[in-house]
Amino acid sequence: MTSTTNETTNGVHVGNLINTVHAIQRQPxxxxxxxxxxxxxxxxxxxxxxxxxxxxxxxxxxxEHPLEIYSDEPAVVLGTDTAxxxxxxxxxxxxxxxxxxxxxxxxxxxxxxxxxxxEYEGDVDLQGFLELNPETEIGYTEVRVKFKVxxxxxxxxxxxxxxxxxxxxxxxxxxxxxxxxxxx
Amino acid sequence: MTSTTNETTNGVHVGNLINTVHAIQRQPxxxxxxxxxxxxxxxxxxxxxxxxxxxxxxxxxxxEHPLEIYSDEPAVVLGTDTAxxxxxxxxxxxxxxxxxxxxxxxxxxxxxxxxxxxEYEGDVDLQGFLELNPETEIGYTEVRVKFKVxxxxxxxxxxxxxxxxxxxxxxxxxxxxxxxxxxx
Numbered sequence: 001m002t003s004t005t006n007e008t009t010n011g012v013h014v015g016n017l018i019n020t021v022h023a024i025q026r027q028p029x030x031x032x033x034x035x036x037x038x039x040x041x042x043x044x045x046x047x048x049x050x051x052x053x054x055x056x057x058x059x060x061x062x063x064e065h066p067l068e069i070y071s072d073e074p075a076v077v078l079g080t081d082t083a084x085x086x087x088x089x090x091x092x093x094x095x096x097x098x099x100x101x102x103x104x105x106x107x108x109x110x111x112x113x114x115x116x117x118x119e120y121e122g123d124v125d126l127q128g129f130l131e132l133n134p135e136t137e138i139g140y141t142e143v144r145v146k147f148k149v150x151x152x153x154x155x156x157x158x159x160x161x162x163x164x165x166x167x168x169x170x171x172x173x174x175x176x177x178x179x180x181x182x183x184x
Numbered sequence: 185m186t187s188t189t190n191e192t193t194n195g196v197h198v199g200n201l202i203n204t205v206h207a208i209q210r211q212p213x214x215x216x217x218x219x220x221x222x223x224x225x226x227x228x229x230x231x232x233x234x235x236x237x238x239x240x241x242x243x244x245x246x247x248e249h250p251l252e253i254y255s256d257e258p259a260v261v262l263g264t265d266t267a268x269x270x271x272x273x274x275x276x277x278x279x280x281x282x283x284x285x286x287x288x289x290x291x292x293x294x295x296x297x298x299x300x301x302x303e304y305e306g307d308v309d310l311q312g313f314l315e316l317n318p319e320t321e322i323g324y325t326e327v328r329v330k331f332k333v334x335x336x337x338x339x340x341x342x343x344x345x346x347x348x349x350x351x352x353x354x355x356x357x358x359x360x361x362x363x364x365x366x367x368x
Contacts, residue, residue, distance in 0.1 A: 008228075010227065010228065011226075011227030011228030011229075011230070012229075012262055013262050016262055017262060020262075020314075021314055021316070024310060024311060024314065024316060025316060028311060028316075028317070031309050031311045031314070031316070031320075032307070032308075032309060032310075033307070033308040033309070033310055034305055034306070034307055034308075035269070035271050035272050035275055035305070035306050035308065036275075036303070036304060036305050036306075037272065037275045037276050037278075037279045037303070037304040038279075038301070038302070038303050038304075039276075039279035039280065039282075039283050039301065039302045039303075039304070040300075040301050041286075041287060041297070041299065041300035041301070042195075043194065043195030043287075044192075044194065044195030044196050044284075044287060045195075045196075045284040045287065045288070046195070047279070047280050047283040047284065047300075049275075049276035049279045049280055051268045051272045051276065054258070054272075056258075056260055056261070057260055061258065061260065063258060063265055063268075064258075064265045067267060067268045067272075069253065069268065069273065069280070071277075071280030071283075071284065073284070074238070074240075074245065074247060074248075076240055076241055076245065077240070078196055078197050078200055078201060078204075078288075081247055081248045083251060084235045084247075084251045084253065085219070085284075086277050086278075086280035086281030086283075086284055086349075086350070086351050087219050087277065087281060087350050087351055088219050088221065088235045088238075088251075088277075089253065089273060089274075089276055089277030089280055090273075090274050090277030090278065090281070090351045090354060091219055091220075091221045091233075091277075092221050092223075092233035092235065092253040092255075092273055092277070093255075093270050093271065093272075093273035093274030093275075093276070094221075094270075094274065094361075095221045095222075095223035095231070095233045096223065096231050096233055096253070096255030096269075096270035096273055097270030097271060097274070098223075099223050099225045099231040099255075099270075100228075100229040100231065100255065100257070100269075100270055101313070102225075103225060103228060103229065104229070113225070115225065115368070116224075116225035116231075117222070117223065117224050117225070118222070118223045119220070119221070119222050119223075120220060120221040120222075120223070121218055121219070121220050122218070122219050122220075123216070123217070123218055124216075124217040124218075124219065124350055125215050125216060125217070126208060126214075126215035126216075126217055127208060127212060128348075128350070128353070129285070129348060129349075129350055130204075130205055130208065130215070131348065132205070132208060132209060132212075132215070133212070136215075137353065137357070138348060138349070138350050138352075138353040139350045139351065139352070139354035139356075139357060139359065140350070140354045140359045141359070141360075142359070142360045142361075142362065143359060143360070143361045143362070144361075144362045144364070145361060145363045145364065146364045146365075146366065147363070147364070147365045147366065148366050148368045149365065149366070149367060149368065150367070150368050155365040155366070155367060158365045159363050159365050162363055162365075163363070164312075164313060164315065164322060165313075165322070166271050166308055166312070166313055166322050166323045166324070167270050167271055167274045167323065168322075168323070169312070169321065169322040169323030170271070170274060170324045170355060171323075171354060171361050172323075172358055172359060172360070172361050173321070173323060173358055174356055174357055174358055175323065175324045175325070175326070175327060175355045176325075176326045176327070177278075177326075177327045177328075177329060177352060177355050177356050178326065178327070178328045178329065179329045179331070179343050179346055179347070180328070180329065180330045180331070181330075181331045181333065181339040181342045181343050181346075182330065182332050182333070182339070183333060183334070183338075183339060184299070184332045184333065184334050
């Protein structure tokens with residue numbers, strides 16, 4: 001045994017992480033996760049995203065309490081600045097995912113991290129959204145990420161771990177998004 | 185004149201929207217937006233993303249107050265379920281962006297929307313993140329989106345508008361993400 005069930009590293013219960021890995025190795029369909037969001041528009045750029053149910057380990061589950069993320073725009077983009085804008089929320093998801101990935105991967109190697117801080121800057125050219133130039137990309141054209149890590153891992157290993165982040169891969173690779181529209 | 189400066193449609197100040205479009209047409213560099221996130225790891229899957237400064241209309245700006253998005257994981261993914269998980273946050277960003285895009289595009293056409301609700305389901309195969317199968321995609325493999333719209337637009341026009349969402353394009357097209365790691 002390389003771990004006991006009570007050990008945590010980086011706040012991650014390593015015994016449970018190993019058990020999960022072994023369970024998925026025996027039964028790969030346990031790895032299928034379906035994440036869900038419900039969104040309700042308020043007015044202008046204001047909407048509420050609710051996270052409630054999800055599917056994992058072959059069963060329907062719910063968060064302990066439904067969770068909400070509000071969205072707005074700053075005044076210069078015609079909003080009321082009460083909440084992050086949608087592209088900032090997506091970038092926040094990237095930041096959370098890269099950070100959690102590093103904490104889990106390091107824990108899996110038995111490496112304690114003392115601190116992890118990171119900065120993200122993403123470029124958007126509004127000529128795309130506003131349809132002023134058909135050559136302009138509509139989404140992020142580039143994102144720059146800077147990690148500051150205190151812990152016993154070298155830079156190359158950290159970078160390799162960060163590239164295993166699901167949201168990093170969602171940004172860097174094309175994802176099929178199927179849209180269905182219903183008039184009500 | 186097709187609008188006065190006091191008109192709002194869908195809560196969007198259409199006069200200001202048109203002024204912004206005209207300003208960018210005259211001076212395309214006004215369209216460059218740099219969005220930023222700072223992330224600080226707490227422990228396990230818990231981290232805080234802070235949205236504070238951004239660059240737009242050729243100047244440095246700040247949100248009225250720094251905004252925060254917390255991240256955690258449900259218990260089955262070894263977290264404490266106090267906040268959405270990173271991939272849910274990214275999906276919430278997609279939902280906010282598609283919703284805001286529709287409200288703005290419809291406003292630009294002078295079409296009032298009565299209600300907009302939408303549902304998102306994204307597939308993740310944890311064999312990718314856990315490195316159990318090199319063939320498995322690490323990020324979202326597919327996202328299904330369903331919009332229910334009450335308003336005077338046909339389904340095809342709504343779908344075309346939704347595809348102009350910056351975060352939709354961030355999901356569906358590859359984005360270059362540059363990583364810099366510093367040991368501290």
